[in-house]
Amino acid sequence: MDKNKKTNLYKLFILKNIMGLALIKIKIMPSSPDTNLTAIEEKAKGITAKEQGKNIKIEKEPIAFGLNALIVGFAREETLDSDNLLKKLQNIPNVSSVEIIDFRRAIG
Numbered sequence: 635m636d637k638n639k640k641t642n643l644y645k646l647f648i649l650k651n652i653m654g655l656a657l658i659k660i661k662i663m664p665s666s667p668d669t670n671l672t673a674i675e676e677k678a679k680g681i682t683a684k685e686q687g688k689n690i691k692i693e694k695e696p697i698a699f700g701l702n703a704l705i706v707g708f709a710r711e712e713t714l715d716s717d718n719l720l721k722k723l724q725n726i727p728n729v730s731s732v733e734i735i736d737f738r739r740a741i742g
Contacts, residue, residue: 659736
């Protein structure tokens with residue numbers, strides 16, 4: 635087998651067998667400023683982990699008048715569907731809305 639054919643087969647094998655990672659950030663808005671964000675945070679971490687999220691980090695982002703949003707950041711295979719994850723997060727009690735605010739492909 636000549637060298638070019640080996641190289642092309644190797645590239646084809648690598649492209650087919652390596653999944654890329656996506657870095658995703660999701661904003662979770664509570665229903666009111668009085669909502670217990672700690673409970674939402676714990677449930678969001680559990681749901682994200684069950685949906686194959688890795689390196690989960692959660693930050694609080696002030697919005698207005700004492701209302702804070704939770705920003706959930708994590709890594710996940712880019713080929714996985716995010717709709718199911720969003721539905722599960724939306725069903726957490728006292729959550730008003732859930733949206734993906736950042737979706738980037740991780741290189742390397």
